[in-house]
Every structure is written in C-alpha cells, then in structure tokens.
Amino acid sequence: MEKINILIVDDHHMFLEGLAALLANIQDVHLTGTLKNGKEALEFLESNTVDVVIMDISMPGMDGIELNKLIKDSYPHIKTMVLSTHSDPKTINKLIQDDVNGYLLKNADKSELLEAVYSLAKGQNYFSEEVKEKYTNSMFARQSKSNEEPPLSRREIEILKLIVAQNTTQEIAEKLFISQHTVNSHRKNLLSKLGLKNTAGLVKYALEEGIA
Amino acid sequence: MEKINILIVDDHHMFLEGLAALLANIQDVHLTGTLKNGKEALEFLESNTVDVVIMDISMPGMDGIELNKLIKDSYPHIKTMVLSTHSDPKTINKLIQDDVNGYLLKNADKSELLEAVYSLAKGQNYFSEEVKEKYTNSMFARQSKSNEEPPLSRREIEILKLIVAQNTTQEIAEKLFISQHTVNSHRKNLLSKLGLKNTAGLVKYALEEGIA
DNA sequence: CTATAATTCACTACATTTAGTGATTATGAT
DNA sequence: ATCATAATCACTAAATGTAGTGAATTATAG
Numbered sequence: 001m002e003k004i005n006i007l008i009v010d011d012h013h014m015f016l017e018g019l020a021a022l023l024a025n026i027q028d029v030h031l032t033g034t035l036k037n038g039k040e041a042l043e044f045l046e047s048n049t050v051d052v053v054i055m056d057i058s059m060p061g062m063d064g065i066e067l068n069k070l071i072k073d074s075y076p077h078i079k080t081m082v083l084s085t086h087s088d089p090k091t092i093n094k095l096i097q098d099d100v101n102g103y104l105l106k107n108a109d110k111s112e113l114l115e116a117v118y119s120l121a122k123g124q125n126y127f128s129e130e131v132k133e134k135y136t137n138s139m140f141a142r143q144s145k146s147n148e149e150p151p152l153s154r155r156e157i158e159i160l161k162l163i164v165a166q167n168t169t170q171e172i173a174e175k176l177f178i179s180q181h182t183v184n185s186h187r188k189n190l191l192s193k194l195g196l197k198n199t200a201g202l203v204k205y206a207l208e209e210g211i212a
Numbered sequence: 213m214e215k216i217n218i219l220i221v222d223d224h225h226m227f228l229e230g231l232a233a234l235l236a237n238i239q240d241v242h243l244t245g246t247l248k249n250g251k252e253a254l255e256f257l258e259s260n261t262v263d264v265v266i267m268d269i270s271m272p273g274m275d276g277i278e279l280n281k282l283i284k285d286s287y288p289h290i291k292t293m294v295l296s297t298h299s300d301p302k303t304i305n306k307l308i309q310d311d312v313n314g315y316l317l318k319n320a321d322k323s324e325l326l327e328a329v330y331s332l333a334k335g336q337n338y339f340s341e342e343v344k345e346k347y348t349n350s351m352f353a354r355q356s357k358s359n360e361e362p363p364l365s366r367r368e369i370e371i372l373k374l375i376v377a378q379n380t381t382q383e384i385a386e387k388l389f390i391s392q393h394t395v396n397s398h399r400k401n402l403l404s405k406l407g408l409k410n411t412a413g414l415v416k417y418a419l420e421e422g423i424a
Numbered sequence: 425c426t427a428t429a430a431t432t433c434a435c436t437a438c439a440t441t442t443a444g445t446g447a448t449t450a451t452g453a454t
Numbered sequence: 455a456t457c458a459t460a461a462t463c464a465c466t467a468a469a470t471g472t473a474g475t476g477a478a479t480t481a482t483a484g
C-alpha cells in the first residue's frame with residue numbers, strides 16, 4: 001500500500017509540530033509538509049503530491065474555509081480535513097457545500113485522527129460525532145422553527161453594523177444621509193426578518209454571524 | 213542535572229498528545245502526566261512530583277486562570293505556564309496577579325517552548341514577545357485613556373447576561389425578583405463602569421468578553 | 425469590627441426604541 | 455418592460471432605555 005501523503009496547514013506552530021510528531025511514526029503516513037498559512041499551502045500544492053490536507057479553521061490571512069474552497073477548485077482529487085476547536089453549524093455548512101471531506105475537533109485523540117485520515121484516504125468522508133450532532137441539530141432547527149433564512153440587504157447590514165457600534169437611530173441617519181424614518185424602517189425589518197426582539201438581539205446576531 | 217517534571221493540562225486531546233510527542237524526546241524533560249481538566253490536575257498534584265505545569269486557558273469546568281490560582285495557593289513552588297491561542301490583556305493581567313510564571317501562544321515553535329520550560333525550571337519567568345507587547349500596550353492604554361479597570365460584580369454579570377438574552381428591564385426584574393429600579397441601577401452602573409453608550413455596547417462587550 | 429463594595433430601592437425627566445400602517449421611488453433580474 | 459425587492463420617507467403611540475440624584479441594607483475583606 002502506498003503511503004498517504006499528508007500536508008498540514010496551521011498557523012499555531014506548536015500545534016503544527018505536535019501534530020507532526022503525532023503522525024511522524026505512523027507506517028502508512030508520509031508527512032509531506034507542515035505549513036503555516038493558506039498561501040504557502042497553495043504554492044506547495046503546485047509542485048508536490050498530496051493526498052490529504054489537514055487544516056485549521058482560523059488562520060490569519062486566508063482561513064480554512066477559503067483555503068478548502070481554493071484547494072477543491074484546483075485539485076478536486078485532494079481530500080481536505082478541517083480541524084477546529086469549535087463546531088459551529090454555519091461554518092460546517094459552508095465547508096460541506098465546498099465539499100470538505102472531514103471535520104475534526106481538536107480534542108479528538110490520536111486514534112480518531114488516524115481513523116479520519118484513513119477514511120479520507122479510502123475515499124470516505126469523516127466527521128466527528130459531535131460535529132455530526134451539531135450539524136443535524138441545526139438542520140432540524142431550521143426545518144421546525146423558522147423556514148425563512150433571511151438574506152439581509154446591503155443597506156440592512158450597513159445599518160446593523162452601525163447599531164452594533166452603539167449608534168442611535170438619529171446618528172445612523174446622519175451618517176448615511178437619510179431620514180430617521182428610513183433607519184427606523186430598516187431596524188424594524190431587521191427585527192422581523194431575524195425574529196428578534198430588540199437591539200440586544202440584533203447585536204448578538206451580528207456578532208455571532210460575524211457581520212460586525 | 214535533574215530532569216524537569218512536567219504536567220500538561222489541556223482538554224484538546226489532540227493538542228495534548230501532540231505536545232506530549234514534542235516533549236517526549238527531550239533529554240532534560242520528564243513528562244509526568246497529561247491530563248484533560250483542572251480537577252484531574254489538582255488530584256494528580258496531591259501524589260506526584262511536578263516542577264512545571266503547562267495548561268490551556270480555555271477548558272470546560274475549570275479554566276486555566278482558576279487552575280493556576282489553585283495550584284499557586286497549594287503549591288507555590290510549582291511553576292505554571294499558560295498556553296493560549298490569544299493574548300488578551302485582561303486575562304494576562306489576572307494571571308500575572310496570580311503569579312503565573314509563563315504565558316505562551318500556541319503558535320510558538322518547539323524551540324520557544326523549550327526555552328520557556330527551561331526558563332521556568334531555572335526560576336525565571338517566560339512570556340512570549342507578543343504577550344509582553346500586548347500587555348505593555350494595555351498598560352499604556354490604561355494610563356492614557358481610562359483608568360477604571362472594571363471588575364463586574366456577580367449581579368451585574370447576571371443582569372448583563374439577561375440583557376444579552378433580549379430581556380427588557382422589566383423582564384429581568386421579574387426573573388430576579390427585584391425591582392425595576394434596581395435593574396435600572398445595575399444597567400447604569402454597567403454602562404458607566406465599562407464606558408459604554410447603550411444596550412448595543414453592553415451586548416457587544418459581553419459577547420467579546422465571553423460573558424454570555 | 426469596620427471600612428468598602430455590592431445590592432437594593434425610589435423618583436423624575438428625557439431619549440430612544442419598538443410597533444403599526446402606509447406609501448413612493450430606485451434597482452435588478454427575467 | 456415589468457415584476458419583485460430594496461430603499462426611501464411619514465406619522466403616531468406606546469414601550470423601553472438612559473441619565474441624574476439620593477439613599478438604605480447587606481456582604482465581604484482587611
């Protein structure tokens with residue numbers, strides 16, 4: 001059996017080295033490279049044979065979501081696995097849409113890591129139990145509760161950001177050169193679209209969605 | 213020279229194993245244990261000789277801050293080092309007040325990790341450059357800008373959480389069986405303590421500080 | 425035990441947000 | 455070109471939040 005060529009991408013150097021040490025003594029695994037950002041990874045892939053890319057989600061410059069997409073665009077045969085400390089349904093969603101092959105939490109142990117790597121090498125996807133659970137839960141919630149996944153307009157997002165920045169309706173109106181009434185309308189629309197109750201909800205939503 | 217007895221505490225199993233692998237082949241280092249939460253660590257310390265404890269900041273149950281404090285209370289001779297992905301001035305502050313001996317970012321490399329470990333073993337503290345910078349920056353900002361470093365009371369935090377959860381003043385009063393006036397006072401105190409303007413600011417603060 | 429801080433309550437006044445209803449004018453996509 | 459959506463504006467009324475001032479009671483730590 002051929003060795004599995006693995007590339008690890010993570011800006012946390014210590015984690016990188018740790019993971020490398022973890023994979024160093026495995027028979028069927030060949031650690032092709034350990035890189036610390038997405039840009040390096042893409043350059044590396046141009047001239048190296050890689051079967052599986054293991055990457056962190058949160059990286060400066062280019063995050064794991066973007067890197068995964070770019071890899072899949074250019075090298076659809078390469079299997080990608082994301083490592084993260086959290087399991088956020090939205091993130092998982094995006095990644096799955098971009099054909100990610102695995103999602104593992106960083107509290108996974110060595111055996112799970114290896115199981116995941118072998119699965120990917122065999123052409124199977126691997127998602128940790130916790131991730132699968134979160135994912136199905138969120139799917140479930142989406143069906144039962146609110147079917148209207150509300151796409152916010154540019155203006156609404158703009159206003160939402162200003163709300164998060166502690167601006168009052170009046171201040172927002174001044175900054176955007178529009179009437180307070182208009183800002184008010186957007187505010188109301190935001191609340192009703194998102195099914196929220198008040199400003200606190202708006203701010204919470206914005207921060208959790210990474211809008212502000 | 214005696215070997216340095218090291219205990220690692222981190223709930224991220226993969227990181228734990230990786231770090232263990234990293235320290236496994238070092239001459240002067242003896243990895244005494246790898247545990248995954250603070251409770252286990254405290255039990256372990258009762259019956260084992262440990263020179264240096266390396267711990268994660270964010271752990272379920274008992275976080276690194278609390279664990280560090282408890283260790284220092286009971287075993288002041290043990291050197292403690294915190295590992296974290298971020299360098300938050302507030303956190304660093306608390307830790308330093310509790311006599312932490314080191315603070316390393318998780319993107320540190322193997323050589324820096326070893327340097328830190330050796331420093332601690334020699335009785336010197338070790339803080340990574342980035343951490344030192346953030347810390348002095350925050351000291352600087354504190355002098356120039358706002359002198360009030362605000363420790364929120366338990367009640368204030370409780371109320372802040374309820375605000376984040378979209379409760380109105382009246383609803384909070386009902387849930388806590390107190391007068392609306394009281395809730396109002398807490399609200400005002402929160403705003404002035406934190407130098408914020410309105411509910412949006414409170415929610416933003418709470419989420420960014422991980423309070424809610 | 426005794427300062428200090430936390431928690432509680434009260435009253436007033438004003439600012440801001442929320443809710444309801446309705447309507448006109450861009451803008452973009454088919 | 456037209457249909458849908460986005461963006462704009464208007465008015466009213468009620469609810470909620472913000473600000474100022476003051477004070478009593480209860481914990482907490484030194």
